[in-house]
Amino acid sequence: MRLRALFVYRIERRDDGMVWELGRGAMGVTYRAVDTSLQRPVALKLIDSEWMKRGAEARERFMREARTAASLRHPNVATVYHFGIREENGQCFCAMELVEGETLEMRVRRTGPLDALTTIDIALQVSSALATAEKQGLVHRDLKPANLMLVAAAPDANDSSPGKAEKAETVVKVIDFGVAKALVEKPDAMGLTHGGFVGTPAFASPEQFTDARVDVRSDIYSLGATLWYLLTGNRPFRGTTIEQIRASQHSRALPIEQLKTARVPSRLISLLMSMLAPEPAARPGVRALTSKLQECRDQFLDRWKTPRRLALAAAVIALASAVAFPVFRRSQEQALPPNVPAKSIAVLPFENLNADQGNPHFAEGIQDQILTKLASVADLKVISRISTEKYGSKPRDLRSVSKELGVATVLQGTVQKDGERVRVNVELIDARSDRRVWTKNYDSDLRDVFAIQSEISQEIGNALRAKLSASEAVVLAAAATRDPEAYDLFLRGEYEQRRGESVVTAEPLDRAADFYRRALSLDPSFALAAARLARSRLWWHWVVSPLAPAELIEVKTILDGALAIAPDLAESHVSLALFHYMGHREYEQALPAFQRALELQPNHADARKYSGYVYRRMGQWERSLVEMAKAEELDPRDDAIPANIAASYVNLRQWNDAKRAA
Structure with missing residues (x-):
């Protein structure tokens, strides 16, 4: 230059x-x-x-x-x-x-998606700026994460509210205000030519692609797309060209699962959907937007002050009184028993003892496979992995674990992989009294890892005096594969899949699918790897980008193969149900597959959760809430479940209001 x-x-x-x-x-x-x-x-x-x-x-x-x-x-x-x-x-x-700081696009790329409270505070500041601009007849036309600067500000020493830390970090400056409008070819024209369209297609409103008049509601749409990005790290609509994005806006439903996976509160999800309405008239105005954002913030802080379960219980009681909803009320009372059942267990993350901390997938995989085997026993209550992973490999207070997860016992252990040898040390503890119930050390050839997992599962069943059916005993003793290399590739796939689902990004999901395929190439009879490959591809279809029809056919072929090899594998039936649910919105076909999975693995939290979602989409609200309550009992720390329960309450309450108004 x-x-x-x-x-x-x-x-x-x-x-x-x-x-x-x-x-x-x-x-x-x-x-x-x-x-x-x-x-x-x-x-x-x-x-x-x-x-x-x-x-x-x-x-x-x-x-x-x-x-x-x-x-x-x-x-x-x-x-x-x-x-x-x-x-x-x-x-x-x-x-x-000159604003000293970093753009929100840079922040998300550097640290990942933002939490809901920080995002709401940002949105409130931007909506305040839009309100002032509207009074002066100004429209930004290019609102996006790269045009929002996050600047440091000293916290208020007199502010003792729960959001104090977030307030200190979320001072926002909108940049480039008025520049886009100053460059429009004609006051009311926004054509698709290089000289006509102004803005960033991925965050532009539908009317920006036409010759329609653009007002503040266009900026509200762009703000909605921006908030979506802040919460998930993804844009709500995929595409690399104007034509692809326009087609996506008009033909594809919003990928709400991205927000649910990010544990976005249900009220904020509803607000985002209204901000991203295709028709400007269906979006909230600036004043209504500010009011709804403040409501979202107040609700979030209320939940911060009050234990979530107490708040949820109070909401259930209030709603049950108003709409005579006894079925779910009873299920909630059962979900909060005065004493945890004796035959209940949480398998905590195993500690990886490798000196270089290599092979994290191996330690996680052994924990996960033991948990999966135990989850097939109907006489046990087994907490899901999502709820146990937050405790890390060495929880300090097992009594707190017992109280938080609603279990009587915990299994913790260590794993060390050294060449072709594997050492696994496990101990089963009564978390209420810190009493050791059972412990054992294994030092074996790597090929024996399958037998180790089976033996641990069987010993736990015996220690907890669980009643095993003949089919459950077979599951505890069975090995998914006898090929150590295929098993290692499978565990690597599981590790990447968990990462992909937690941050909703494409790269880990790509790696997961590759590892699953490589495992299957070594052992074509590895039904669990096939089932997980199918689920990984369906997750991609659901949250990243739609699969082509031929790719969905391939997923079904993979599932058919898995079911032919192992018809009694619960995970294959879960993936089949998700194929109908996520792949084709075939709700009536999805339910029998979920039900079969739960017959085979009664503690499968995902099968409970997603069957609840399917019942809700079919309008069976009571059954939906019962299933989601059972899922929450198995997965008490998955915030997506109470968020969906809350969303169902909102819909039920609106329905009754509409009925009374009629």
Whole structure:
């Protein structure tokens, strides 16, 4: 770049002598500069040369819109100091307040998705800025994570509220306000040509792709897409071109499972759906948006102050009184027994003793496979992995674990893999009294790991005096594969799949599918690997990008093969149910598969949870809530379950209000 100064602005250079570029986008490049007349730092945006070719009328309109944008003053908007045009070549530029910090896009890329409270606080600040802009007739037109700056601010020493820490970290500045509108070809035109469309397609409203008039509701749509990104790390609609994104907006339902996986509160999910409504008239106005965001925040802080289960119980009692809903009330009373059942267990994460902390998948895999075997025993209550993983490998207070998870016993252990040897040490403890019930050390050839898992499961069943059916005894003794290398690849796939589901990103899911396929190539009879491969591909279809019809056919072929090899494998039936549910929205076909899975593995929390979702989609609200309550008992720390229970309550309450209003 040859340009070093523009009017009173001197572009700064870094220590390496290169010009100090702050960012670049479709409209131009922004540099760090100094206003030499006032001796203050500024952000200087040089508009792309394409915009310089439009003639005197376009430049006059640019200055008119620029003056309007420069009049906007708000604490959450980066102030525009100066719009100008270089007479010699028509170069348009804009000098703005220099905001020291990082964009929200950079923050999410650096640290991952944000929590709900932080996201709500950001949204409240942006909506306040939009309200002020609306009064002045301004529309941003390019609201997105890259145009929201997160800046540091000192916390209020007098503020002792629960959200104090979050408040101190979520001061937001909207940048580039008015620049997009100043560059529109005509006041009411936003065509698809290079010279017409202004904005970022992935975050643009449907009306920005047409010649419809654009107002603040377009910015509200873009804010909804931005909040979605902050909460999940993903955009709500996939596509790399304007045409693909437009088609996705009009033809594809919002991937709500992304928000549920991110444990977004149900009220906030509902608000996001309304913000992303295709028709502007269906979206909330700025005032309504602010009110609903504040309601979401208040609800979140109320849950922060009150134990979730007590709050949920109170809501159930209130709703049961109002709408005479005895079935779910009874199930909730059963979900909170005064004493935990003696035949209940949580298999805690095993500690990896490898000196280099390598093979984390192996320790996690042994824990998971023991848990899965125990979950097949109907006489036991077995807590799911999602609820146990937060405790790490060495919980300090087992009595707290017992209380939080509602179990009498815990299994903890260590794993060390050394070449072709494996050492596993396990102990079963009565968590209520810290009494050791059973312990054993294994030092065996790696090929014996399958027998070790079976023996541990059988010994636990005996120690807890669980009644085993003949089929359950077979499950405890069975090995999914006899090939150690195939098993290791499978465990690597499980490790990556868990990562992919927790952060909802494509790369771990890709790696998971590859590991499953490689395991199957070594052992084509490895039915569990086939079932998990099918589920991995369905998860991709559900939260990342729709599979092509041929890919869904391949998933069904994989499932058919798994069921032919092992017709009594619960995981194959769960994946078959998800194929109908996620792959084709075939709810009536999904339910029998979920029910068969629960017959084979009564403690399968996912089968309970997803069958609850299916019943809800079929309008069977009571049965849905019963299943989700059972899922919550097996998976008490999966926040997606109470969020969905809450969402069902909201729908039920609205239905009764509508019935009374009629």
